[in-house]
Amino acid sequence: MYKKEMKMFKRMMLLAVITASTGTANAGLFDSNDFKCGREDAVKALSDYIKNDAAGLLQSDFITKGDFNYDKPVSVYQQMLNGMTVNVTNVSTSGKGDYGLNCSATISVKIPQNTLDIVKKFPDYLSDITRGGGRINNDNVTWDVVKYSARLADNNKDIIFSEFSRSYISRAIYEMSVLSVNKEQIVHTYLQRELMKAQSAYAGADRELNAIWKALPDSVRNSMKKEQLAWVNSKTSKCGKLSDATSETTNIQHRVDIYQCQTRMTDERISWLTGESD
Numbered sequence: 001m002y003k004k005e006m007k008m009f010k011r012m013m014l015l016a017v018i019t020a021s022t023g024t025a026n027a028g029l030f031d032s033n034d035f036k037c038g039r040e041d042a043v044k045a046l047s048d049y050i051k052n053d054a055a056g057l058l059q060s061d062f063i064t065k066g067d068f069n070y071d072k073p074v075s076v077y078q079q080m081l082n083g084m085t086v087n088v089t090n091v092s093t094s095g096k097g098d099y100g101l102n103c104s105a106t107i108s109v110k111i112p113q114n115t116l117d118i119v120k121k122f123p124d125y126l127s128d129i130t131r132g133g134g135r136i137n138n139d140n141v142t143w144d145v146v147k148y149s150a151r152l153a154d155n156n157k158d159i160i161f162s163e164f165s166r167s168y169i170s171r172a173i174y175e176m177s178v179l180s181v182n183k184e185q186i187v188h189t190y191l192q193r194e195l196m197k198a199q200s201a202y203a204g205a206d207r208e209l210n211a212i213w214k215a216l217p218d219s220v221r222n223s224m225k226k227e228q229l230a231w232v233n234s235k236t237s238k239c240g241k242l243s244d245a246t247s248e249t250t251n252i253q254h255r256v257d258i259y260q261c262q263t264r265m266t267d268e269r270i271s272w273l274t275g276e277s278d
Helices: 002-013 040-064 074-082 113-121 123-129 169-181 183-215 218-223 225-239 242-246 252-273
Strands: 017-019 086-097 100-110 135-137 140-152 158-162
Touching: 040 074, 040 086, 040 100, 040 140, 040 158, 040 169, 074 169, 100 169, 113 123, 113 169, 113 183, 123 169, 140 169, 169 183, 183 252, 218 225, 225 252, 242 252
Parallel strands: none
Antiparallel strands: 017 158, 086 100, 100 140, 135 140, 140 158
16 A cells, blocks of 8 residues: 555656647647747646645655545545646736746635535634635635746646745645545544543533532531422533433534533532622
């Protein structure tokens, strides 16, 4: 498995030069005098270049696990990335530089629905998919005024891109694809952490309430037994059973909700018994 992944990764790394076929009678050759940044095949080549660069990042991280944990075959992540579209618009040429034509373009990518769901639930991921100055509009990430250089190779067929002013676009695309595939894993990991926090918070509140209750005079406890039992039943009715919260067969989000509700009502009870409630 490792050798196969390394082979795929090396193949991706060789795609530093993107071949653009013109689809004309010249067998795919450009006239160098007519070559412009906004030429249709040059635009297509740029889109392919960015996606291939993103694929290389995916292949590399799948091997190193530097950014993400992967619980599916690399082909699943690659398929998601392949289905993403890189739109290149507003392309302009502003003379020549040391590395070829000076180009500028607007680049946008539609965000996969699963990735949108993740970003809405966990806003910390927003900076990952908008890195390099991207902005979200109509479920797309758009990078304006992306500057780069483009030149024809000696064979007047291949196009070499370099000097990108927004070097993180490929990384943002790669991360969108992984977040989309890993949605279930990310949500589950988050909820596991939330469950542990909720369990701990409830245990602390319950211990405090029991200590306060035991510290009350016997006569006070006896006079409040019926009222205390009614409160316990009300808490169960409003929040759900603690037995459900401790059961691994219960939906994990529901378990978190039960603990959090039980904790809130327990804190309110503590405040009432100690005379600290409003």
